Amino acid sequence: MNIVVFVKQVPDVPNIRIDEQRMTIIREGVESIINPLDCVALQASLELREREGGCITVISMGPPQSEEALREALAAGADQAILLTDSAFAGADTLATSHVLAMAVSKLQPFPDLLLCGMQTIDSDTGHVGPQIAEELDLPQVCGVNEIHMDGHLLVLKRLSEGFLDTIRVPLPALLTVSKDLCPVKNLSLGAVEAAFSQKDIIRWAAHDLGLQPDEVGLKGSATHVRKLRPPADRTGGRIVTGSPQFIVDALIHKLESMSILDEEDGNE
């Protein structure tokens, strides 16, 4: 079974800081990592290859430094890695991103049996790219998968959806996005990472390699634009109270009374 795993290099979000003046994030000093759920997809592909055989291709779209993520994936055991990098790709929304990724997949010979990615990324958290690749390639999709089995040529999947546990059958080729419950991610050893630097080459494809015109990709190929970034809106008219603990409690009780959550007490207290 030939598997494609899409990975995205993302900033380690819990550690980013915000430049409150310029309303941007400060990337300096923040480590870049493989999106955690993409690691789950990669781990799942390794286990599937062990059972079913085949070859794992890892694909990432991003700036040249996304190569690090692909090196890590190779170190973890992927067979081949493709970096889709071109200055024209910058500023892409999910529509434009999925177009580039889908075009890369359709260039693969033979066409893969299974496409995997994480169900969300920690930086933009849209979860759109997987289903949109599936749509462009006319593949069936299942999102948020937490169990994968093979039954002949059919995939048998489980996923949780709004309080329902669905059991799903889908033929190959198909695209799945995976949830964190699919499998635990084993740590990549650093030695393996170093080995990967010397071993395999990373294939690089730019827009023209994929037959893409500049207006189909990046900001130009995007349907959405980010107009601005801003901090969360504040409520107005909030009253801030300080004082002794008893005073604080009285202020709270008074508020509860005014909202009729507590009945008002007779006034002699």
Next chain:
Amino acid sequence: MIKYRESKISAHHNYLVNDMLTPGFVVGKPNDTEGFYFLADIVLAGESMPRISCRLLAEGPGNLLLELNWNRIQANPEGCIHQSIPGGFQILRTTGDVLLEVQTQAFANGYLTRIKAGLYDENGVLQMEPLGDSISAHDAEKIVLDSPFSSSA
């Protein structure tokens, strides 16, 4: 543009006719003193019963079989039987055949009434007949009532 059929929908009670919801509909002319008609009138918020009035005629000769006014028998020359069923009522002919069945389904938020019947006008033309779990009304005078017929008449 994709072809479509259009109706209105009440938040409270609807009839299912021609596979569509409608707050009320009329077949024939209820205000005439004779001849076939069927009026499924608008049910007001707070009420849970449909409002069926009709003048039903026998196939062929066109004799009067039955008149209903707000679900109650007004005239019954043939001696049809009015019988309660869960959520509604049936009118049976003396032969035991079901002439009309009216059944209302209660949802948590409202009501839906289904009608089953094969009804002929004075010219012997089939005007209403079963269609899946709804009824088809061939030449409805007004398939969507905007206000209760009884008060607008």
Next chain:
Amino acid sequence: MNKTFGGVWIFGDYRDYFQNRITLQLIAKGRELAETLNTGTTVVLLGDQIHQYAMEYVAHGADTVIVADHQNLKEYEVEKYTTLLAQWVKSYQPEIFLAGATSFGREFFPRLAKRLRTGLSADCVDLEVDPESFLLVQTTPAFGGELLAEVVTPDRRPQMATVHPGVFRELPHNAESVGHIIYPEVDVFPEPRVKIVRSKPQRTGKVSLEDASVVIAGGKGLGSKEQFELLYELAELLEGEVGATRPAVLSGWAGEDRLLGQTGKSVNAKLVISIGTSGALQYITGIQGAETVIAINRNPDAPVFRIVDLGLVADAATVLPILLETLRRRL
């Protein structure tokens, strides 16, 4: 056709109704947007025997419902829904199309947006029409919720967004409403490739933060699991439910079913009392649906105080026992 037809569309997501209120919340917001655009609000509804949902959406403010009621539409199936809705969109050309960011909404809307070659924003926490450009401004959390991004879809239509459940407030049920109902002619459905063999309800516990009218929310500032447990007594006294921030859940003080925020639940409560919570944006998303927010935090600069109606600067560990004692005496 009347003006209500191509305006603001909402996907009728009725699975797990009546718990799932997202469609009603979107209708209420949709009406606001439609008013600015001088158009109507339409719910599109697919399924088998779905009359009562069509009626419910009209009762809660939809001008029009477009319905495909067919036994082959019983299951939520991405491919069928995409095919059908893409045809409808091309035919009737809505300006705006919204869906709840439920599991299904998040699986199916990206595919539909792609087929229509239009833009989609994810898990929005606010929507408004820009009064000058008449574009839909879609506010969505970015970078783990530290910032909000205002996204627009300048040229392509419809402008599509999924919306975080609980951030908008539904209109009351009005049994006297009457709406339009449209039944488009529906083609034969292709056999779906994705077959849902079984769908088993997995309700965990009985924590219903979405429906509670009072929510007591606790964060890491409570200091310990023992302190956190006091919230249950407070919740009982005020007939409420207990929610928790992500750090409190990660510390094992509460189960994930109590998690509030972008990745957890959103409240619709009359009152939230937020105790020992600093106010990370991803958490604020979960409580901003409350009518009133009261916060207790010892740090006067805590971001949570920016969104409160009443902010109490105090150490929760000191105040809680006094508060509980006072309430016990009174109730």
